Amino acid sequence: MARKLIPLFALIVLLALAGLFSAATLAAAAAPVDPTQPPHQRLADLLEDDATRSVLIEQLRSLGEEGAARALEPEAPVESMAGRVAALTQSLAQGTVSEFGAALSALGEATGQLADARLDSVLWQLGEFAVLVVVTLVVLRALAAAAGGLFAALDRQAGAADGPRALVWGRRLLATAGAGLIDLLTIAFAWLAGYGVALFVIGESGAIRVHESLFLNAFLMVEAVRVGLRILLSRHGDTLRVLPVTDEEGAYWYLWASRMVFFVGYGLMLLVPVIGHYLSPALSRAVAIVIMLSALLKAAVIVMQNRQRVRAAIEALAERMQSSFARISITIGARTWHIVAIAYLGAILVTAILYPQDALPFMVAATAQTVLAVALGIGLAALLTQVILRRIRLSEALQQKFPLLEARLNAYVPTALKIARFAILAVVVAAIVDAWTPFDLGAWLVSDAGTRLLGKLVSIALIVALALLLWLIVASWIEFRLNAEAGGEPNARARTLLTIFRNAVAIALVVVTTMVVLAEIGLNIAPLLAGAGVLGLAIGFGAQKLVQDVITGVFIQLERAINVGDVVTAAGVTGTVEKMTIRSLGMRDLSGTYHLLPFSSVTTVANYNRDFGYHVGEYGIGYREDSDEAIVQLRAAFDELRQDPAFAGLILSSELEVHGVTALADSSVNIRVRIKTVAGSQFPVGRAYNRLVKRHFDAAGIEIPFPHMTLYFGEDKQGKAPPARISMLGAGPAPGGVGRSAG
Template identity: 50%
Template sequence: MPLFALLMLSLPAPAFAQEAEPAPPPAYSTLADVLEDETARRALIEDLRRLAAPAVEEAAEAAAAPDPSLARQIATMTKGIAEQVIVQAQGVWTGLTEMFNGGGRDLAQLSEWAANLAIVIATVLVLFFVLRRAVRPAYARADRWVMAQQEGERRWVHRIIAIGGTALLDLVVVLVAWVGGYVLALTWLGTAGRMETAQSLFLNAFLIIEIVKLGMRGLFASRYQGLRILPLPAEDAAIWNILLARLVGLIGYGMLFVSPVVTAQISWGAGRAVAVLVMLLAFLYALTGILAQRKRVRDALTARAGNAKSGFTGAAIRLLARTWHVFAILYFAALALVTIVRPGDALPFMASATFQTLAAVAGGFVAYAILERLIMLGVRVPEETRRRLPQLERRLNTYIPTGLRVVRTVVVVVVLALIAAAWEVWDVAAWMASERGSVVLSAAIDIAVIVVLAAAVWIAVASWVEHRLSPETGTGEPGAREKTLLAIFRNAFSIVLITMTAMIVMSEMGIDIGPLIAGAGVLGLAIGFGSQKLVQDIITGVFIQLENAINTGDVVTVGGISGTVEKLTIRSIGIRDLAGSYHIIPFSSVDLVTNFMRDFAFHVGEYGIAYRENVDDAIERLKEAFEELRANPDNAPLILDDLEVSGVVALADSSVNIRVRIKTAPGSQWAIGRAYNKLVKQHFDAAGIEIPFPHMTLYFGQDKDGSAPPVPLPQPVIQGKAAE
């Protein structure tokens, strides 16, 4: 709010009336007074010579360095400020001396002038406070009307109406008091139809200051919660309203009324001294108030940071909570310093800088809030699109929020640059118009466009691959070969896109990529000689993919490892074995690929029966087991042909082995084999066919007459003694 106050206070006060005799404009009158005063004239000449010397020196330096760096600009500005402080300090001392000497004015004339001015001031203030008290019940009724509404959009509508109505009523009170002062000055004091300049200065200062305070009362409204714009407790609102109102009154009346009056009545130097003293008092008062409220504001901001939905926002608010008093002190210190260094245009400069700062901060805050909201909302795709492209929403919520965070950072940088330009720390417009600035901006825009296009291309290609891989696209489940090739294409395309984007970005940044490409070629050649194994991996992988030897999901035996293929790259294959272990095998180690998932497969079963069993009967039982297997609706689609009986393939030591073969869909041979083995056991048991298993025969010897000797068994032991 003090920023807006300074903006309003800097507005020129219009001369609504003239004195009894036509008078030259105030600036000419002041200059004439300075030239008539011998001491002031000499001081002015010395000041002009001091000001001219640095200007000549700076012009020579600027000609030698037409495009100074930021550090040089800051050094030059600091040097000028230091020199101006010395010059203005001398002028303030001279002005104080003149002010205490009285300026040689006639005391009788001065008394009459002061009396008329005091009557105008008293009349305006009394009329203003009486009218304010008269309309106070209207504020209370408006507050009750707002608070009677329920929370939500309805209350906000009523609040806007009430705030606008009370502000209009407050403005009417100010205008009535201001017009009353003008009527009094023009009709009752001095010559009818004319008024003194001091009276006009006070009335215009009163109008500007009270309009500023009107806005402050709308922001804080310490007595009326329903009319308070800022979400502050009543106690905090009252403290800040009083603090800022006193600052506005001190600075406004001091700079717009007291200083011009002292300049007109005493001398230019005395008026400058008053302006400096007013700003120093304002700075000390602001410093005291800021330090007194430091902890209260810090605690309030810290509590608000805890409720922030974004971590970045919470961190920014916590940083502001720890440093807000520093920025406030620096602002009022700058105001006092500018008043000392540039007394002629201190308030206009501060108002312009303040307005630009407010506009930059407000615009940045709105943009920041919108971006933060978009980041928090994320991206939602239609249900049909999510069904067909399940990864698209996740991909968009990865890239778009990241881009918005980058834009948010750019907004912060732009706001800081605009603030620096507003306070003449850095001439942004001149830098943008310079060759260096135009190159940097052009490169930044080109890089942003390139990165955005690269991200869009990647999202489109990845989504197309995902669309082809999805069984919901209308073309059905893609084949294993298509899955593998599309996955490899996606990986290869990402590498190519990242490489090309990086090279183009480096080119836009001014880096000569020609030597880089040549160096990369030489480096690639050196790596090729030193990494022949890697080259062999890639070449072998390419030919394996061209021959369609392996696809993701196949069950293979590669490099002595059997398992399911989970991942294929251009260099290696990832296999998960039966125990769950994951193996990465480089293609250079692949001499033989055994794929169990091509076209069809066989379950080869070899079943042994005892020598006493009938072979034909056993074969019939095997066929019955197969028919029962095929009758199962879960197994029937996986069996591609009838049972092949090879017959007796071996007369083993303890069994007669019969081999059969079942043709199955690829990858189903193991499940079909397990189910068939179960049925064979059941049918053999039902038919009483023995499935041999290992036996052991014990031979104890035989006498010559053919009788067998007794088996030598150990004697049992009972309670430690041999049994009798």
């Protein structure tokens, strides 16, 4: 757990130091005066100081000369980005050199002033200041030691694990807040003790000197920051900390951060103002730059030392991410975090040198805005991730009516949430750019361009959302109509029409939504529509057959001519319809061959699956047979067929429909009958009936004519036909001496 929180430690420490680093602007830019004095007294003190007065006069003269020269110069052209960078680098170098040059001059003057000053007076003031420092720190340590028992009791209270989890966390939070409050009270009492010593023990009674006031203010600020560090990485107990870290990790980060806060805080809030007040403003600014540079270099060293540890922790966090985008982004951050941290520290230094008056508010505001934007972005992204991981659950009643609705919603929602996550990322990046660059996000949002862009984005989002909602409604309705459990078993025609309707709605929604979105973006879709019309006309002339296929297919469906699953004869092919599109018909014949027929080739359709069917049978008997007896046997065969459970439900007529003798053919007398069956069942019913007719005719001795063959053996010269000996296998000789053969 401690390893996972290493990046958080580094971020917290850098942010804590940012405020203290930026405080250098106050020391580098402010005049060395007593903050308790009124403004006119401060100005008088400035003018009485020879060094300060001379520096002020030189600056005013230089400003006047620069203004006059700038007024005579022609208006400079707009610089490029490279020119701005070069000018910034030049001003940074010149400013640094001028600061240190002025500091060296001020150091020489300060050395002369110290030489002229009375040594005993300086030593006496230093002794009194040392007394103030010692008393304040001793009181702080004594109060902290006295509060050790309270910290131990709070630590035991926070470590108690009995009770519900919410109660345990609430107790720990209250104990941590109580420890922080006790810590602040000890600092406040030590600060009051120091003020009492400064007012009533050392110096003039009731008066406080500048360096004493600066020390007490610096002491209060530094110790308050260290209280915040102790709340996060508490050394008062194992559980009196916000972050769940080990003692070793907490001690490491607290020691490093505490030292940096001590060095930067007392250096910038005590040493720099004291030098500026008693010696020289130029020297104080140079010392402030040295302190900031030293602290930033040390911070950069710490960043580089912990680069691999933080990278490993961030990469471990990336491996747990569900989204590939988040995983890649965090991995990139793990490899470049040290560069960003060093760039941030460098920005603090450059801003403090170039813009000492505005550095503190700018850095504080930019850092706060960046941290707030990143924190809110991470929080919203984490919330969205939790929503993505949770599947949408529908009630059993809805799942029964719409079996695919839950899967469809779970397919749409993650995409929408990912788009929302990208929008959050864009807002966070815009907020960071607004914080660190001249780009004003608020002004841009209220401008015409910003309002127009946001309006278009919202309109596009609403259009796409409405299109998806409409498609969801249509798809769910079609699903409901096709669901046998919800709305009854749909027939083949309904399934085919609903499938074609769904495809048509999908194509129409895509085309219309695309056109509306393009129009909303600002593209003129009139040329697109005109081009589409011309293209459609050209395609219509060049693909007349395709258009004919589509139109014929539409009318075939509207007229209920063919449905999927029907047995039809179309374009000379008889088979079962397996697939229908808006253009073609897919059929499989009796031999298993699949036929794909364009609708333009279907001129006549014979559908065997409409309402009912007939088995029409025409049976021939010999001329010597009795036709009435044959009809009796045909009816007997029909009655037997009706008794068969496999075919009883397929026969719709209770009596055999006999048409009588239909033809006196060359070799047979033909009798026609008809059986009414369920649509599509006439073929199996007919095959079963033929089998029974053959059995009944054979049992009754009724001949079913079949082709006969006459063998001619020729004649002799006298015109007589000699007999041919024929014998049957397994039989004896025939009467008259004529045998039978297999011939």
